[in-house]
Amino acid sequence: MCFFGEGALGQGVLYEAMNLAQLWKLPVIYACENNCYNEYTHYSETTAGDIPARPAAFGVAAESVDGQDVRAVYGAAAPLVARARQGQGPAFLLCNTYRFRGHHVGDISRDYYRTKQEEQRWVSERDPIGILAGSLIEEHLADQGLLDRIHAELTSHMDAAVESALAAPYPNPAEVDQDVYA
Ligand SMILES: Cc1ncc(C[n+]2csc(CCOP(=O)(O)OP(=O)(O)O)c2C)c(N)n1
Ligand SMILES: [Mg+2]
Structure with missing residues (x-):
């Protein structure tokens, strides 16, 4: 691939x-x-x-x-x-x-190369998760209750991951060039 x-x-x-x-x-x-x-x-x-x-x-x-x-x-x-x-x-x-989103984290405004309306249209109408959920429901492969449970479960997994990352100690500065070769 x-x-x-x-x-x-x-x-x-x-x-x-x-x-x-x-x-x-x-x-x-x-x-x-x-x-x-x-x-x-x-x-x-x-x-x-x-x-x-x-x-x-x-x-x-x-x-x-x-x-x-x-x-x-x-x-x-x-x-x-x-x-x-x-x-x-x-x-x-x-x-x-x-x-x-932006090309990188600093690409915040984006107004100078595309409109907010265009972004909003894609996010609200063409979200892959929304499209998948819609098709699963339509074909009776899942119901809204199941999708809501999956959503809640994944959200709590992500919250726990963020919490654990924020609570983790900073790396030792001496490790900054570990595995870097010139
Ligand atoms: C030869 C070359 N020119 C310019 C760049 C700078 N550059 C990095 S990413 C990028 C845009 C890539 O766009 P695309 O291939 O559509 O990937 P996307 O990030 O949209 O998935 C450019 C121009 C580069 N890395 N290499
Ligand atoms: Mg591209």
Whole structure:
């Protein structure tokens, strides 16, 4: 499995690698997470043409999927993984998703490259957990009570982890270069 952002589509080495992977029928799945942003730039400003056409140019099997839908991603990935395991060569899976937060912790405002309305729309309408929960309920694989119990259980696990991290002693400053080699 080779995971990368849509920004990496601008790196020439990706195409050299896909070319050889196809010639040598390597069992590689190229999973491109298109979260719409390369750092502070919308991908439409950096990416020409149709993304799946790029692997297709090498004869690499390409699929696009709603990356917010866990079950759809699994459904699209499983046959590609199976054919790679059978020696039928690499595949490319384009997962269309969104970066909910900043590129890094200091990227707080984001106003200068995208609107709050856009972020809000993705968070409220396209949240992968909400989409999964909705589909499980719709297909009677879970009910709201079960999902609420799982939510409460996980929240308390996370609260305990945060508490334990905050209560832990600071590391010894002498360890700062431990496992660092020049
Ligand atoms: C060759 C090169 N240019 C620029 C950067 C700086 N940089 C780090 S992450 C990033 C954006 C990556 O965007 P994407 O591939 O879409 O990944 P995402 O973080 O959105 O998952 C950039 C431009 C870099 N690391 N390497
Ligand atoms: Mg990106």
